[in-house]
Amino acid sequence: xxxxxxxxxxxxxxxxxxxxxxxxxxPQGPGCLPGLLAATLLMGVVFFxxxxxxxxxxxxxxxxxxxxxxxxxxxxxxxxxxxxxxEKVKVIALLTDLADDLDAxxxxxxxxxxxMQRLIDTPLMRWGDLTAVDAWASKGLPEEQRDEARKxxxxxxxxxxxxxxxxxxIHDVLVPVASAPNAxxxxxxxxxxxxxxxxxxxxxxxxxxxxxxVPDQAYPSVSLAxxxxxxxxxxxxxxxx
Numbered sequence: 001x002x003x004x005x006x007x008x009x010x011x012x013x014x015x016x017x018x019x020x021x022x023x024x025x026x027p028q029g030p031g032c033l034p035g036l037l038a039a040t041l042l043m044g045v046v047f048f049x050x051x052x053x054x055x056x057x058x059x060x061x062x063x064x065x066x067x068x069x070x071x072x073x074x075x076x077x078x079x080x081x082x083x084x085x086x087e088k089v090k091v092i093a094l095l096t097d098l099a100d101d102l103d104a105x106x107x108x109x110x111x112x113x114x115x116m117q118r119l120i121d122t123p124l125m126r127w128g129d130l131t132a133v134d135a136w137a138s139k140g141l142p143e144e145q146r147d148e149a150r151k152x153x154x155x156x157x158x159x160x161x162x163x164x165x166x167x168x169x170i171h172d173v174l175v176p177v178a179s180a181p182n183a184x185x186x187x188x189x190x191x192x193x194x195x196x197x198x199x200x201x202x203x204x205x206x207x208x209x210x211x212x213x214v215p216d217q218a219y220p221s222v223s224l225a226x227x228x229x230x231x232x233x234x235x236x237x238x239x240x241x
Contacts, residue, residue, distance in 0.1 A: 063112040067102040070095050074125070077186065082128035083224070090225035091124065098232060107236065115235030122231060123160055123170035127224050129189040130156070130170060130205075133177060137198050149202045150218060155209035157222040164212035173208060176200035 075095055078088065102112055123130075130153065137149035156173065159165035171178075171187070176197040178187040190197075209216075 062109040062116075063102045063105065063107055066112045066116045067099045069116065070099040070102075074119075075099075077125060078128075081125070082132040082189065084128075084131065087224055088128070090223075091228055094225060094228050094232070095119075110239045111236050114239030114241075115232055117240045118231040118235045119228065121166045121241075122227055123165065123167050124224060124228060125167070125186075126170045126174055129174055129178075130201075132189060133174070133193070133198060133201055136193050137202065140193065141195055141198060145199065145202075147218075149198070151216070152202050152206040152209060154219040154221075155214045155216070156205040158219040159209050159212035159214050161222045161227060162212065162214070164214070165208050169208045173201055173204040176204070 075092055078092055078095070081088065083091065098115070101107060107115070134150065134153040137153070138146055141149055156165060156169075160170075174187070174189070177190055177193055177200075179190050181187045
């Protein structure tokens with residue numbers, strides 16, 4: 001014997017479609033599916049419009065965004081960096097002048113975007129850390145390893161000058177002597193450098209220089225300020241890469 005619940009379920013399953021006054025069955029409506037589809041489509045259109053407007057707004061404000069990034073992030077970080085005194089003064093002066101020119105509207109949006117892309121691709125934010133490791137190696141490594149370290153670091157800086165080594169490369173080279181990233185995502189040079197860690201940095205610098213096809217020889221000091229100046233000029237002339 002079926003329970004009352006089963007009987008009720010069976011009656012419900014067998015219940016015919018509603019009938020009109022003439023006794024003919026009328027089909028049930030499509031339910032809420034068309035409404036859901038229409039709402040989903042409308043949401044997609046609204047999202048597309050908002051995304052397109054946001055992209056357009058950002059594109060139009062690239063000069064303002066570039067200036068704010070320079071003043072609020074890049075310059076303060078460089079002021080706290082281990083760049084040599086004269087080099088730090090030159091680099092910060094270049095970037096401050098650039099921010100002033102951006103605020104004055106001297107660059108079009110495509111120029112501002114190109115300059116910032118090129119600056120971000122350069123290893124300027126960790127340049128001081130690598131020069132500090134180079135200086136430590138000149139004093140802290142055994143004499144027979146000092147010349148090799150100096151040569152490989154000079155090859156890396158030469159690769160950066162030739163635009164064959166950039167931000168990712170210098171971050172990778174400095175991994176053995178870097179601390180964990182801080183709240184802003186910036187990694188800093190550890191204070192407790194050890195010979196084995198510095199030698200690991202030397203080897204990584206050599207690998208980058210080899211990949212960049214930089215001849216295996218020592219090079220004169222490379223000026224970061226000149227690299228920055230050149231990238232600003234190229235970005236102004238050609239835009240993004």
